[in-house]
Amino acid sequence: MSSYFRKNYVLLITLSVIAALFVAAAQGMEKKDFVITLLRGLSVGSLTFLVASGFSLIFGLLDVLNLAHGTLFMIGAYIGWTVFVRPDTFVDLLTPLALILSGFALGDVYPLLATRIRLGLSVKRILPWALVLVSILIFGFILPRYPISIWDVENYGQSPVTYSFMADQGTRLLAPVAAFTEISAPLALIGLLLASIIGAFGLSLFNSVTQQQFKLNWKNYAGFAILLLVALLTFIFNESLTASLTGLSSNWLFVIAVLVATLSGAGLGALIESTLIRPLYIRPIYQLMLTLGMSAIGIEIVRAIWGRPEFVMPKPVFFNGSGGVCPATNFADWWANNCSTILLLDGRVRVYNEIFIPIVGLVVLISIWMLLQRTRLGMVIRAGVQDREMVEALGINVRRVFTMVFALGVGLAALGGILAAPSMGLSNAMGESLFLNALIALAIGGLTNYPGAALGSVLVGLIQQFIIKYGQIGIAIPFTDIIFKPTPPLVPASTVLLMVIILLILPNGLLGKKE
């Protein structure tokens, strides 16, 4: 025990100073203010953690600094919003999306197909480009003509802002059902399927590494078959599916929105890793530029689809009660009335923002910890963070683990996004500020250390919220009459300051290991 103190005395002193500051901060404000500020800090900390933990897992194992992580957080929010507020659009999108992805699900088949084709060298060089071009042309022809009942960013009456507002008022507006007018349905479906297969085959040809000859079995076709089935079923049962989703209570719809956003995030992550990041593992600088570019492109895509104005996603009714009985005075009371706020130690606390989000953060923290510590995948990840080559030399396909971890990381960010949508609101900039928070949190906690990510995120969240609160009530400077009120620009500055101080004392962050 004493050796532990000797080894870690700097860390222990730092932590006690932080704790002392925290206690001092608590003394300066009323109890109810303290409770609210503490919970808000935990809420911001949880969202930060969801972004930071995914980023740190990816960086630890893959050595990829995914600068698009904040953008993917934002995309998660917008996807979730779409499912929640416009289930009809979501259902309309399922068919084409499943078809577009189906070709990529055949990834294991293409190398074998490629070895069967005997071509001249010059044809072989042109073929991948030609295939991708053909695929893009077909997509370009079909997709703009494919009918999807969607909002209209240009028209305020049918913009996301209006739909969001109306949904919050309790009336869910749906746009008129779109129909196949410019293109015939079978042509559109078959065209998308073909374009997807051609495109995926073309892309696979760019990867010149010869693969091992292996026998194909049903597993190699399972993903393709499932996607095809999804496409067909959602096409046939489009209307009844939409009707049942809109008829659902907003609680269940919210659960579906969270699941869809998280899974789409994970899928997007897997797609990005396997197509864009993978060829660049030997060129880290290009990789950095790629993720930076993806981030900018992602923001522009979101602006083009959902528009620039900010809007707030309505909360599910489970957290949105109001009226004479609210705010709830205790949890039993809250459970009965589902008030949006609850009184804790005289403070009015918003249940969704300040209780639900931290709980989800805690659940994710524990589940990922269990995944890392108790499963074989976790073992491989922990080993791979240290020495990828050795893991590979043991006969483990590290590349597949890379894809899984990238998917997991982006999935966590997307989960953060959809959770933030009802509390922070949706905006084009929501990703950037949180991503900056996450980077600071990781620098504080230790870049590739999982508990460090959690600790850093909570510290960042708490400091920000306490500074905001003290900006309202002011800090009395001892032995003077001066009351110092931190201005809003000090909020981001304070976290950066904390980061600088901690990095000066502990260059690897609070829990980071020496390299």
Place this chain on the structure above:
Amino acid sequence: MEYILDVQNIHTFIGQYHILQGVDVRVPKGSITALLGRNGAGKTTTLKSIIGLTPPREGKVIYEGKEVQDMRSFDIASKGIGFVPEHRAIFRDLTVEENLKIAERVKGDYLRKKEFIFDLFPDLKRLMALSGTALSGGQQQMLAIARALVADNHLLLIDEPSEGLAPVIIEHMMKAIRLLSKDSTIVLVEQNFLVASQLAEYYVIIEEGRSVQAGSMKDLANDKAAIHRYLGAA
């Protein structure tokens, strides 16, 4: 003679550096073959090229009759090659037991091989719950070899097993390697000529990225000129 591994004229680049410029290694089945040579001659790179960590740009690596030089590392390893790298590469964040478990290629490998491994290295048994960092150099070397034994490997590539170890522990390690050679073929990179000459039946000398001489260890022991010229040992 039947060769389990036949490396033919491989050329390996690391970055822009042409590290291996024509290495041939033939390993008879069931033997211990030592790769000898000075520091930086390319012995470690040869092992890494066999297992695909630094894939050769030219030449062939034939393992059990199949060309493997274009396969990815995990595929090559899965064919039954165990790799014990220089500096051991023990996973620090994993316990000793996890360091063994991670090497499973088929579920249950570890349980099947546990007893054999602990008979060979009894020390490891009481260290099971410790993390990889808590081990001494000798214990790490034992663990690194043990890790290569968990899966069913027919060929073991062992890099510098005696490096940095006390003489008593080197004795122990040599005994273990000799025992292992009963069931599997071993390719050994060894700086310590005394250790290599006692263990190996065959040798290949690598000098500036080329294999310059090969044969049986007995002949080399009498060839003082070659030893002096290539290995700098008396």
